[in-house]
Amino acid sequence: MxxxxxxxxxxxxxxxxxxxxxxxxxxxxxMEWVGRRQxxxxxxxxxxxxxxxxxxxxxxxxxxxxxxxxxxxxxxxxxxxxxxxxxxxxxGRVSSLLTLGAGFEMEVSGRENIALIGAFMGIRHRVMRELTPSIIEFADIGPFIDAPVRTYSSGMRARLGFSIATAIAPDILLLDEVLGTGDEEFRARSQQRIRELVARARAIVLVTHDLNSVAEYCSRxxxxxxxxxxxxxxxxxxxxxxxxxxxxxxxxxxxxxxxxEAAGLPAPVTLDEIAPSGQPG
Amino acid sequence: MTTPARAVPGARAGTTRRPPGYRELFLQLDLVRLVRRGFQDMRTRGRLIQYLVGTDLKRTHADTVMGQVWWLIDPFFQMAIYSILVTVVFAKKIPDAPLFLFAAILPWQWFQTSLVDATTSVTARGNLIRQIQFPKLVLPAASTLAGAVTFGFGLVSLLLLYIPYPSHLSPWLLTLPVIAAVQYVFTLALAVFFAGVNAFYRDVQNLLRHITRIWFYASPAIYAVSALKGSVFGYVLAVNPFTYILTSYRNIAYYGSPPDWVGLFSVLVVSLVLLSLSIWLFKRVETGFAKIL
The missing domain is CATH 3.40.50 (Rossmann fold)
Known part of the structure; x- marks a missing residue:
């Protein structure tokens, strides 16, 4: 074995x-239960x-x-x-980078959301407090960090979400095609951070439609x-x-x-066409 | 980290199946382990619950001009409406009616809003549940705790009411935390149950509005227990936990007498049993939340 x-x-x-x-x-x-149709x-x-x-x-x-x-x-x-x-x-500790901004509490500030989501992820309070400055720095949303999240643009939300989700390097990294959000500058920085996480992770699972880049990361x-x-x-x-x-x-x-067509029938509509190509979808 | 699938009874076709005994059936329910896990969830995630309570409180009245002052104003309006209803419309002769009513309506409001909020606490966090793995039990727990804090603020308005009616003030008022604790356990038991079921059946949140309304009138909130003595409704009051809870509040806040200790103790015992059962149910269905939300 x-x-x-x-x-x-x-x-x-x-x-x-x-x-x-x-x-x-x-x-x-x-009605189903009464009918006992299991x-x-x-x-x-x-x-x-x-x-x-x-x-x-x-x-x-x-x-x-x-x-x-x-x-x-x-x-x-x-x-x-x-x-x-x-x-x-x-x-080991698993982290999925699925957590891009969903689950924010709209009425409280970005700073409080960092603490809240950290607590949801089960990260120790002290660890989270130490990480907070670097999370804020990476998200780079300026004075908005102390404003309610409902005032954020979708880009700012995504940046803060990404920053929180990637703050702790996991043992096992699960990636679902989220290889960059936001503007050019932030995308470059987030690519860099993902590379760091990839380098530090003990194992990686990458789900992707991008057949060209999968070989770059995965041998199998x-x-x-x-x-x-x-x-x-x-x-x-x-x-x-x-x-x-x-x-x-x-x-x-x-x-x-x-x-x-030869038989004179109309063309069928195919909904389940599979499309593996350079772009997702 | 190991996550084995729960054994599906009857999944092993081929082996001869003999009807399981009561002992086996009980073990399959996994009652003790799940209830212990549930309590563990709430204890180890104290910090998360604390944050959730904070955001909950901030969210209510967040964009109102008077903000937190509404916590004092809301119960006063309720009390004023019922005072007029009872003393003018029904022409009941209750001395110092506002205090008589307020002593029961305030805790009832706490129960009702807590229960309604907690019921939707799981469904409201559907997004998060599909993205982060955490013990979902913290959601109804935090929701009811936020209700308790609001109740605490409401008590300030109760104290203000002693300015016009100082003669009702007595040292028994200091036993209020005991009554509130019993009420909290009872509320939590129902909240956990409804929050779990509502994730699967949204009918619950609609149904609950009607249940609580009927329950309110079936409880001695705007009348005294003695008013229904001897009638059929007397039996309803006898099995209603809120009869003992509200009577205790009214005793200490209005009559200046001790709470109904025996009644409270019975309610506490029943509540603890209910709480264990609802935590068990919640833990059983919790793994399914991410699939249906």
């Missing part, structure tokens, strides 16, 4: 209850039978089309979602589709496999359409 991994995911499954969403009402649930088709498996390891010092890339379960996987690695099946073992990558891992290997191979798959799929779609 290999040495203990930084991240060890085994047969992970995350399941969403389709009947228990934002719009669930008591009435609907009661069938398997109430569930949607966003992830299923996902198994992989990330060794110490390794950076893993996660590729795949929209809806493949990449973000769900990051949320689970960050401990925000709990596995419904299988297990996840993570060694997995391709996900419909909640499972489809391919795992060195990044260049995985990228090649992915591109090949998309090419074949496009060719097949074109073929189908040609056949339809």
């Amino acid at each position: 290999a040495p203990p991994a930084a991240i060890d995911v085994e047969d992970l499954g995350i399941r969403y209850n389709l009947h228990l969403t934002r719009r669930t009402t008591l009435k609907g649930s009661l 069938r398997e088709d109430h569930y949607f498996w966003a992830l299923r039978h996902v198994t992989f390891r990330v060794a110490h010092g390794e950076a893993l890339g996660i590729l795949g089309p929209n809806g493949a379960g990449k973000s769900t996987l990051l949320l689970t690695l960050a401990g925000i979602l709990a596995p419904d099946e299988g297990s996840i073992r993570v060694q 990558s997995v391709l996900m589709e419909k909640g499972s891992i489809l391919y795992e290997g060195p990044t260049l191979e995985t990228v090649e496999f992915y591109k090949d798959r998309v090419r074949k799929r496009k060719a097949r779609l074109a073929e189908e359409q040609a056949a339809r």
